[in-house]
Amino acid sequence: MxxxxxxxxxxxxxxxxxxxxxxxxxxxxxxxxxxxxxxxxxxxxxxxxxxxxxxxxxxxxxxxxxxxxxxxxxxxxxxxxxxxxxxxFDERPLLPADAAGRSRVRERTAWIDSHVFTPMIGVYYGTDVERIARASDALAAALGEMGAWVEDDPWLAGGAPSLAEAAAVPVYVRLGALARLGFTGALDRRVAGHLDRCRGLEGWAHVAWTDDQNDELVGRFRRYRADVRAAAGD
Ligand SMILES: N[C@@H](CCC(=O)N[C@@H](CS)C(=O)NCC(=O)O)C(=O)O
Known part of the structure; x- marks a missing residue:
């Protein structure tokens, strides 16, 4: 240590x-x-x-x-x-001290990785409306599940920010871009509250996206979709 x-x-x-x-x-x-x-x-x-x-x-x-x-x-x-x-590193840990708390954080972090990141990536790599819509629905459902986690607790895995926040924040920073690329889910009210709390965290300022960054992601994936469609002769 x-x-x-x-x-x-x-x-x-x-x-x-x-x-x-x-x-x-x-x-x-x-x-x-x-x-x-x-x-x-x-x-x-x-x-x-x-x-x-x-x-x-x-x-x-x-x-x-x-x-x-x-x-x-x-x-x-x-x-x-x-x-x-x-x-x-000891300072300001993002894993709780108790074993049960740690395992809950790890479980939820892994869940975010598979259930939130996969449809998020599916939205922007989607090249046809059906696939984008399916990814969008799956992302909305996953964010709804996260909403249930923050129903009673302020953070994704209990009373303090944890690695689960670190896992989820990249989704939050690109929500604007995702909406422009076909994510149609309304943001769960509880998730919106959690997002607001994340905005107040020290780490947020270091990773928050500007409008230009959102525009860059959107532009890149619009071009990617156009290229895939052109290659398929659509
Ligand atoms: N499972 C890895 C995934 C990392 C990953 O997919 N990184 C992408 C960029 S977002 C990458 O470096 N891809 C290889 C490349 O672009 O050459 C993780 O959690 O870090």
Whole structure:
């Protein structure tokens, strides 16, 4: 465990457009862990001629962002990275101290990963109206389930912000873009309340999107859809 007076250098290899990177950025900021960011755009948004840092190529097992370096150790994959940060740093933890609380946070974090992220990605990668509508319905249903979690508790897994917030916040930052790309679900009232509470968190300011960022995501996926349709001769 790291002591506060000897913090190891922390470097995040990531990009704002990647929701998995945003989880890690959020957790680092929320926990006030000083860090540097090395911008590694996902392949789809990589400018021509961009040189991927050799350190990233060497240590990222699947060539995916996010990747984190703490001291001279590396981890990839957002949820294992979040867990690793909990092991490495004491300050402002995002996992509760008790075993039952920890397992609830882990369960809900994993649930968000599969049940919220999958339809979210389905909305923007959807290329026909039926598929987009199905993903939109699944996303609305998943957000409704999250609404049930915050019915009595202020946060997704109890009385304090946790890794579940880190897992979910990337969805919140792109809700405007998702609506423009075919997410038609009305935001559950309880989820809207939770989103408001998240906006007040320290980590939020580090990951919140500007209108330009929302426009960029929307523009990219509109072009992607047009290209897929053109290739199919539609
Ligand atoms: N399961 C991984 C998924 C990470 C992922 O899919 N990252 C994307 C960008 S959002 C990526 O790096 N894709 C490879 C590429 O773009 O070359 C996680 O949770 O971190």
């Amino acid at each position: 790291t002591t506060p007076d000897t913090p190891p250098p922390v470097t995040l290899f990531g990009h704002w457009i990647c929701p998995y990177s945003v989880r890690v950025s959020f957790a680092l900021a929320e926990r006030r862990i000083a860090h540097e960011v090395v911008v590694v755009p996902p392949t789809a948004v990589r400018p021509p001629g961009f040189v991927v840092p050799p350190e990233f190529v060497e240590h990222s097992p699947r060539g995916e962002i996010p990747m984190l370096r703490v001291g001279d150790a590396y981890r990839a994959d957002s949820l294992p990275i979040l867990d690793w940060l909990e092991e490495q």
